[in-house]
Amino acid sequence: MSAIDVSEELLADVKNFLDVTWSDPKSDAKLRGQIRHGISYLVDKTGVAPSAFSGEDANDRAQKLLFYLVLYDRAGAFSQFVQNYSFEINSLRRSTRVHAAKASGEAAQ
8 A cells, every 4th residue: 555645634633632732843754643443444444435434525434433442542552442432433434335236236237
């Protein structure tokens, strides 16, 4: 997978969710790395596009999962996130597959 770009908008949204009101380059760089890791993980596990996390193509469910993943990751509890949110991850995976199947079926017609 190519490098994942974390937009300023997404960084601001994550910081707002986490109640991070300060800004410093080292903290922002670390947070961007955690966001990249989260996007990579969720893209791999659910099949959503990397663009599903911000901008015009944002998917509310994917974005909310990313926010909670980063919250858990910052607390050193990534494995707890996987355990606690497995239902939501699987639900998003199924939803993504259904939408992809519908889109390919419509394209075939």
